[in-house]
Amino acid sequence: MSLFGKHNLPVAALAALLIAGASGAAADPAEAQKAKAELGKALFFDNNLSSTRSQSCATCHNPDFGFADPRGAASVGADGKSLGDRNAPTAAYAHLAPRFGFKANGTPFGGQFHDGRAATLQEQAGGPPLNPAEMAMASKAEVMERLKENPDYARRFVALYGAGVLDDADRAYDAMTDSIAAFEKTDVFSPFDSKYDRYLRGEYKMTGEEELGMTLFFSQQFTNCNVCHQLNAMPAAKNEVFTNYEYHNIGVPVNAELRAANGVAATHIDHGLAGNPAVNGQKAHDGKFKTPTLRNVAVTGPYMHNGVFKDLETVVRFYNTYNSTKPADQINPETGKPWGNPEVAKTLSIKELEEGPALDDRRIKALVAFMKTLTDARYEPLLK
Numbered sequence: 586m587s588l589f590g591k592h593n594l595p596v597a598a599l600a601a602l603l604i605a606g607a608s609g610a611a612a613d614p615a616e617a618q619k620a621k622a623e624l625g626k627a628l629f630f631d632n633n634l635s636s637t638r639s640q641s642c643a644t645c646h647n648p649d650f651g652f653a654d655p656r657g658a659a660s661v662g663a664d665g666k667s668l669g670d671r672n673a674p675t676a677a678y679a680h681l682a683p684r685f686g687f688k689a690n691g692t693p694f695g696g697q698f699h700d701g702r703a704a705t706l707q708e709q710a711g712g713p714p715l716n717p718a719e720m721a722m723a724s725k726a727e728v729m730e731r732l733k734e735n736p737d738y739a740r741r742f743v744a745l746y747g748a749g750v751l752d753d754a755d756r757a758y759d760a761m762t763d764s765i766a767a768f769e770k771t772d773v774f775s776p777f778d779s780k781y782d783r784y785l786r787g788e789y790k791m792t793g794e795e796e797l798g799m800t801l802f803f804s805q806q807f808t809n810c811n812v813c814h815q816l817n818a819m820p821a822a823k824n825e826v827f828t829n830y831e832y833h834n835i836g837v838p839v840n841a842e843l844r845a846a847n848g849v850a851a852t853h854i855d856h857g858l859a860g861n862p863a864v865n866g867q868k869a870h871d872g873k874f875k876t877p878t879l880r881n882v883a884v885t886g887p888y889m890h891n892g893v894f895k896d897l898e899t900v901v902r903f904y905n906t907y908n909s910t911k912p913a914d915q916i917n918p919e920t921g922k923p924w925g926n927p928e929v930a931k932t933l934s935i936k937e938l939e940e941g942p943a944l945d946d947r948r949i950k951a952l953v954a955f956m957k958t959l960t961d962a963r964y965e966p967l968l969k
Contacts, residue, residue: 617745618767624741625768628761633731635663635720642713642765645673651964652676652774653885658843658892660719667718668847670855671699672892677961678880680706680770681826685863693858694830699874699890701832702861706769710762729757777824779880780958780965785823791958798955801948809904809940810952813876827879827959832858833934834872835904838925840893855891855928872929883957884967895919897956901949907935909943 628634629642640663646652652675654660659669685696685704693701697709713719714728722728732738733751742750746760781799783789791799802810814827834857844851858873859866874890888894894903899919906914906924917924927933944952957968 620741621745621764621767622771623768624738624745625764625766627738628765629768633734634714634722634728634761636722637663637665639663639665640720642676642710645713645719646676648773650967651881651885651961653881658840658887659847662716662718663721667721668843669718670843670847670849670853671890672887674699674877675881675885676769676774677885678775678826678878679709680766680774682706682830685861693832693861693864693870696830696861696875700858700861701863701875704863705766707759707762707766710765710769711758725754725758728761729754732757732761775880776961776963778962779960781955782824784958792954794951794954795958796955797948798951798953799958801944801952802955805940807941807948808944808952809937812937812940814879827882828876830876832870832873832875833937834874834927834929834932835938836907836927836930836933837874837889837891837893839928840889840891841925843891843893857890857929869932871932872927873932873934879956879959881960881964883953883960884964898949898953901944901952904938905944905949907938908941911943914943 632638632641632644634641645654645660647654654673658672660673661668679697682697683695685693685701687693695701695704697703697706698712703709703712714722715725722731729751732742739751742757742760745764746756749756750760751757780789780791780795784791801807803815805811813829813831813833815825816827816829817825839851841851843849844853854872856866856871858864858870858875859868861870864870882888883897886892886895886897888897888900894900896919899917902914902918903924909915915923960968
């Protein structure tokens with residue numbers, strides 16, 4: 586919260602919205618959106634929206650740590666003991682993801698969560714409060730009653746969403762998630778002010794190692810990074826998000842340490858995209874997960890959908906196993922043991938994974954150095 590200060594809508598602005606609503610006049614759209622974002626900010630940090638009044642959106646999407654959860658591979662629920670089976674993805678830059686859907690060739694893309702099951706940002710905001718393993722509120726009606734406890738909320742919801750909004754559970758919940766989504770669409774979540782962005786504007790000079798990493802990253806002749814982690818065509822366009830929002834199975838092994846902690850059987854299979862209701866269990870999508878943004882990747886570990894890798898260099902070395910035949914490259918440096926089998930083996934994106942040659946240590950470290958330049962300016966102190 587230290588980054589944002591207080592989140593009270595200016596009295597004059599709130600009064601204007603109330604007067605506009607009372608008179609039937611339309612409020613200025615820009616002012617209304619700003620007011621929704623201010624309300625969403627308050628809601629994003631409000632612990633009262635969890636069953637035990639101990640957890641907010643910001644608990645697992647910590648603004649001081651790239652809007653990710655630095656506490657471990659998976660987040661602990663509001664009850665203090667429930668532990669998930671997936672790593673909390675960063676909420677930074679999430680609003681830029683397109684609505685979940687299918688391309689003309691049938692390829693799924695977009696959406697929120699690792700499996701895209703929330704089609705939009707607003708839909709995603711509605712998930713955690715009612716998830717028994719997360720904020721664990723019993724119902725939308727119970728959330729509505731928590732909102733009504735706050736007189737400031739009562740005034741602001743009416744001003745923005747109309748009279749009676751907090752007397753109907755569905756309307757109240759939709760208004761809450763709409764406000765949170767409005768906050769997540771602000772520049773606070775997507776400033777585009779990293780060293781990479783400053784480099785494009787001529788405000789930063791890359792080091793030799795960073796420049797080598799950038800060359801490797803964007804060249805399909807030397808790596809396969811940009812096959813999935815580039816949206817805009819070269820030359821590099823402004824505001825690159827470093828994901829094409831598609832879904833792939835890259836052979837991530839089970840996080841045995843997490844499974845031992847959360848009680849999920851080691852033999853359990855996380856089917857990823859195949860579990861998305863819109864995909865309806867299609868076997869072709871079994872074990873696939875959304876390609877994440879690389880924005881702030883150096884400060885939002887652990888990595889992969891299950892948090893199985895702790896270090897960013899480990900991730901690059903894992904990818905390198907698909908192209909290297911060296912015995913040493915088949916060992917996970919974090920465990921000293923073989924990497925482990927894919928959780929789902931039949932749907933591996935082999936074509937994409939095997940594109941490009943094997944990397945030596947110098948090029949691996951250069952790629953890591955480049956990815957560190959994708960860190961928002963305010964998070965640069967977190968870099969090792």
